[in-house]
Amino acid sequence: xxAGDERTTRPSSPGYGGPEAPAEGPxxxxxxxxxxxxxxxxxxxxxxxxxxxxAGWARPTPPPAYVPPSPRPPSYGEVQPQAVPEGWPxxxxxxxxxxxxxxxxxxxxxxxxxxxxxxxPFQPGHGGFEPGPPVSGGQPYPRNxxxxxxxxGVTLGLLVVLAGVVVYQAVRIExxxxxxxxxxxxxxxSQSRDTARLDGLDGxxxxxEKQLGGAFNPEAISSAALPSVFRVAAGDVSGTAFAxxxxxxxxxxxxxxxxxxxxxxxxxxxxxVFLERGDKRYPATIVAVxxxxxxxxxxxxxxxxxxxxxxxTVRSGQxxxxxxxxxxxxxxxxxxxxxxxxxxxxxxxxxxQFDAPINPGNSGGPVINSAKQVVGIATAxxxxxxxxxxxxxxxxxxxxxxxx
Numbered sequence: 001x002x003a004g005d006e007r008t009t010r011p012s013s014p015g016y017g018g019p020e021a022p023a024e025g026p027x028x029x030x031x032x033x034x035x036x037x038x039x040x041x042x043x044x045x046x047x048x049x050x051x052x053x054x055a056g057w058a059r060p061t062p063p064p065a066y067v068p069p070s071p072r073p074p075s076y077g078e079v080q081p082q083a084v085p086e087g088w089p090x091x092x093x094x095x096x097x098x099x100x101x102x103x104x105x106x107x108x109x110x111x112x113x114x115x116x117x118x119x120x121p122f123q124p125g126h127g128g129f130e131p132g133p134p135v136s137g138g139q140p141y142p143r144n145x146x147x148x149x150x151x152x153g154v155t156l157g158l159l160v161v162l163a164g165v166v167v168y169q170a171v172r173i174e175x176x177x178x179x180x181x182x183x184x185x186x187x188x189x190s191q192s193r194d195t196a197r198l199d200g201l202d203g204x205x206x207x208x209e210k211q212l213g214g215a216f217n218p219e220a221i222s223s224a225a226l227p228s229v230f231r232v233a234a235g236d237v238s239g240t241a242f243a244x245x246x247x248x249x250x251x252x253x254x255x256x257x258x259x260x261x262x263x264x265x266x267x268x269x270x271x272x273v274f275l276e277r278g279d280k281r282y283p284a285t286i287v288a289v290x291x292x293x294x295x296x297x298x299x300x301x302x303x304x305x306x307x308x309x310x311x312x313t314v315r316s317g318q319x320x321x322x323x324x325x326x327x328x329x330x331x332x333x334x335x336x337x338x339x340x341x342x343x344x345x346x347x348x349x350x351x352x353q354f355d356a357p358i359n360p361g362n363s364g365g366p367v368i369n370s371a372k373q374v375v376g377i378a379t380a381x382x383x384x385x386x387x388x389x390x391x392x393x394x395x396x397x398x399x400x401x402x403x404x
Contacts, residue, residue, distance in 0.1 A: 216319040216370040222333045224372050228307050230255070230275040230282075231325035232298075232364060234262040240324040240365035241275065241284070243304040244374065245403045253306065254403040255298040257364030258379055258392075259289045262296050275300060277330060290400040292348040294379055294392055297401040307366060309394045309404045310373035314352055316340050322356045322378055322389070324365030334358065338375075339388070349396060352376045355387040367391045 228243040239261030243253050255275070259266075262273055266286050275282040275298075284300040318338045326332050336356030343350050354367065358381050367376040376391030398404035 218321050218333065218335050221321045221368055221370070221372050222323065225307060225321070225323050225366060225368055226331050226333075228305055229323045229325075229331070229366065230277050231328065231330045231361075232257055232261055232273055232284075233276060234265045234273040235268075235270075237261055237264055238325070238328055238361055239363040240361065240378070241298055242323075242364075242366045242374070243306040244309060244397075245306045247303060247306070248299060248403075251301070251303050253300050253302060253304040254287075254401075255284065255300065255304075256377060256397050256401075256403075257296050257298060258377065259291055259294045259296045261364045262286050262289070262298075266296070273298065275302075288401055290396070293396040293400060295377065295397040295400060297397075297403065307368070307374050308372065309398055310369060310371070310375045314338055314341055314369075314375050314393065318375075319370055320354055320356060320375065321368045322354070322358060322362065322365060323368065324358070324362035324378060326359035326361040328361055332362075336387075336389075344390070350393065351379075352391040352393060354389050354391060356389060357387070358389045 225242075230241050230243075232239045232241045239257060241255045241257035241261075243255050245254055248254050265271070265273060266289055271286045273284050273286065275284050282300050282302045284298045286296060287299050288297040289295070316338050320336055320338060322334045322336070324332055334356040336354050339353040339355050341350050341352055352367065352375065354376075356367075358365075358378050362378045363380070365378045366374045367378055369375050374394050376393050377397065378389065378391050380390045382388035382390075394404070
């Protein structure tokens with residue numbers, strides 16, 4: 001090539017293809033072209049591409065031959081093709097469910113899989129299962145539209161079980177009602193027996209109270225008797241006297257003592273003696289005497305509660321309390337039992353023998369039983385002996401003076 005020649009020759013090196021550039025023009029600038037795999041229709045699939053220099057180019061594997069699928073059976077709820085709305089371009093892709101004259105959407109291909117015949121699942125004839133029409137809740141029923149037999153059986157079984165439970169509970173309730181009624185009857189009978197038993201216990205308690213009232217209680221006897229017992233001062237002689245019976249007329253009090261206690265005053269023509277209790281001193285008058293019975297009747301203007309006298313017979317073994325002022329010691333109490341009721345040669349009637357200790361000064365004091373009743377008047381004791389005391393029965397004084 002000469003320097004003045006403005007034409008140039010198109011190089012034939014690899015990477016350039018196509019016909020040679022025309023010689024016209026001053027300069028030809030080659031343009032790189034991408035080799036096309038379809039330039040040579042006779043080229044072998046997968047072989048080198050002419051003009052590409054063999055640098056890794058290969059024709060693509062053509063798609064497999066189109067096999068039309070089996071006719072698609074109608075499915076429930078499928079939207080049928082409709083006409084193309086006005087204004088839609090005829091050459092545009094139709095939306096699903098629309099069609100135009102001369103246009104049909106291509107059928108969908110389902111890749112074949114092992115054990116799959118190409119038909120959509122859950123369609124008539126697929127796998128031997130034919131679902132019925134859809135129902136509310138999304139649970140299919142059989143083709144006849146009725147629930148399965150096992151469901152009906154289970155429901156009936158549950159109803160039978162519930163009925164059995166109801167009957168069983170009713171029977172249990174009836175039995176419990178009968179049992180409650182029987183228990184109430186037994187309870188009523190038991191309450192009746194308990195009431196009768198309580199009534200019996202009340203009666204026995206009353207009897208026991210009476211017995212306890214007659215029981216020997218020296219403390220209670222002494223507490224009841226002491227306010228009615230006084231020390232008697234008759235001149236140079238000292239003894240005991242006690243109030244008895246109801247108050248005399250004018251609010252005066254009758255008292256009983258031994259005749260030998262007031263004998264010196266009475267035989268000397270005097271009638272006044274004194275009653276002492278603690279630091280108090282009351283004058284009293286000798287109203288009457290019974291020499292043979294060795295009892296005397298005194299009266300004072302001071303109001304004193306009298307002791308109750310016994311009207312029954314004194315028996316051996318009865319417990320007694322003797323209250324008096326031995327040796328001038330007021331409010332002295334001794335206890336013992338009735339040893340015997342016997343006649344003595346020098347007495348005007350039977351005498352009460354007891355074992356309670358007595359001493360000079362006890363003469364004229366009351367001998368009281370467990371019922372707080374006066375049974376006798378302490379009179380004497382045996383000399384050179386212990387536990388032998390004598391008392392005049394209270395009946396002698398009551399009969400003599402009519403004050404009991």
